[in-house]
Amino acid sequence: MQISHQINLYTNKQNSTPRVKQPAFQGLLYVDSQTGVPLDSWFYRDAGTLKSAVAEIKKEFPAGAEIWDFACSNGEETISVKSLLESPKYKVIGYDTSTSALRLAKKGIYTVFSNWYDSFLLQKEKSSGDEKFLQEKFYGMMEEIFPPAIDRHINNKTDYFNIKKFYRNFQEKYFCISPQKIKEIDIRKGDINGIKYYRSQDKVGAIFFRNALYQMTGNDLNETIEQRKYFASRPMDNKKEIIEALVNKIHAKLETGGVFLIGDHIKDHLFLADKNLPENEVILFKNTPFFDIGNRKHICSAGVKLFKESPLKTALEKFGRFIPVGFSKTGLGYGGIKVKVPTVWKKVR
Numbered sequence: 001m002q003i004s005h006q007i008n009l010y011t012n013k014q015n016s017t018p019r020v021k022q023p024a025f026q027g028l029l030y031v032d033s034q035t036g037v038p039l040d041s042w043f044y045r046d047a048g049t050l051k052s053a054v055a056e057i058k059k060e061f062p063a064g065a066e067i068w069d070f071a072c073s074n075g076e077e078t079i080s081v082k083s084l085l086e087s088p089k090y091k092v093i094g095y096d097t098s099t100s101a102l103r104l105a106k107k108g109i110y111t112v113f114s115n116w117y118d119s120f121l122l123q124k125e126k127s128s129g130d131e132k133f134l135q136e137k138f139y140g141m142m143e144e145i146f147p148p149a150i151d152r153h154i155n156n157k158t159d160y161f162n163i164k165k166f167y168r169n170f171q172e173k174y175f176c177i178s179p180q181k182i183k184e185i186d187i188r189k190g191d192i193n194g195i196k197y198y199r200s201q202d203k204v205g206a207i208f209f210r211n212a213l214y215q216m217t218g219n220d221l222n223e224t225i226e227q228r229k230y231f232a233s234r235p236m237d238n239k240k241e242i243i244e245a246l247v248n249k250i251h252a253k254l255e256t257g258g259v260f261l262i263g264d265h266i267k268d269h270l271f272l273a274d275k276n277l278p279e280n281e282v283i284l285f286k287n288t289p290f291f292d293i294g295n296r297k298h299i300c301s302a303g304v305k306l307f308k309e310s311p312l313k314t315a316l317e318k319f320g321r322f323i324p325v326g327f328s329k330t331g332l333g334y335g336g337i338k339v340k341v342p343t344v345w346k347k348v349r
């Protein structure tokens with residue numbers, strides 16, 4: 001499915017014709033309304049990682065490549081990636097399993113507001129350096145629209161209203177993909193587990209699966225209460241096997257020289273130990289942020305059993321098939337110390 005957007009729905013241009021009668025604005029879906037799966041995403045999330053991956057892709061595939069953005073959620077990530085790989089020789093396809101996320105992607109209306117991760121996109125005049133660079137990319141893809149207040153429904157209400165309450169100069173803007181660029185954004189329903197069946201004749205230059213592996217493996221290290229509802233329904237104790245199988249599939253689908261991207265969230269790097277894990281593979285981690293179900297709050301525990309080495313790292317490095325080429329920094333908890341984590345892995349054999 002190529003997403004179809006209501007491009008002219010709220011533009012301030014004359015002669016624009018609304019195509020749907022009662023559009024509901026959902027600029028930020030926090031969780032899938034049916035399954036409870038966390039859908040959080042924003043433009044240029046972990047921009048350093050995106051930039052190093054893009055540099056690798058351009059270097060390895062100067063004649064072009066397909067980029068598969070799995071777990072693309074509402075589409076902010078796919079739009080960000082395409083804006084950095086503007087040339088038509090790079091075809092970027094976003095895939096996600098969530099019907100709610102895909103519904104929003106289909107609507108194609110996005111919001112950016114103050115004091116959020118991507119709010120630098122609002123301050124056009126004040127920017128310089130990296131932010132200015134990303135703004136130029138963003139405004140090359142997107143155009144501002146003006147939905148009526150009644151349609152500015154935002155699912156991520158907690159964050160949105162908290163920020164709005166506390167910041168006097170709160171600003172919000174709405175965007176859609178500009179009509180000239182709409183054909184370049186392709187978002188479909190797709191599960192990374194079935195990757196070998198998608199366009200099975202093709203190999204691809206990059207596969208994204210950012211901030212989603214923790215969902216697939218039930219790695220509910222520091223979930224919020226809302227997210228916990230989702231994980232409570234699917235306890236998993238075979239992370240090692242799940243990850244190994246996933247990495248095998250990704251390896252088979254990638255071109256040599258291609259890259260695999262993982263999220264910068266700590267839950268994609270630090271894994272709760274499977275129950276049957278041998279003692280020599282377990283570490284009791286100090287000050288691990290952990291969601292205490294009994295007390296329904298986050299605590300720092302010194303007794304949480306974790307994998308001594310990330311099973312993802314182990315699977316990627318098996319047979320020397322992937323090497324890390326891009327890194328990010330991530331927090332162990334809210335406001336806590338940051339650690340360096342590999343987020344871009346290159347297939348070398």
Ligand SMILES: C[S@@+](CC[C@H](N)C(=O)[O-])C[C@H]1O[C@@H](n2cnc3c(N)ncnc32)[C@H](O)[C@@H]1O
Pocket residue numbers: 037038039040041042045070071072073074077095096097098101190191192193209210211212215216263
């Ligand atoms: C927390 S969001 C992350 C979105 C985006 N990658 C980012 O980092 O901003 C996780 C997304 O992964 C999707 N997801 C989870 N398991 C998936 C799977 N097996 N295949 C494709 N998408 C999946 C969810 O539906 C959700 O939209």
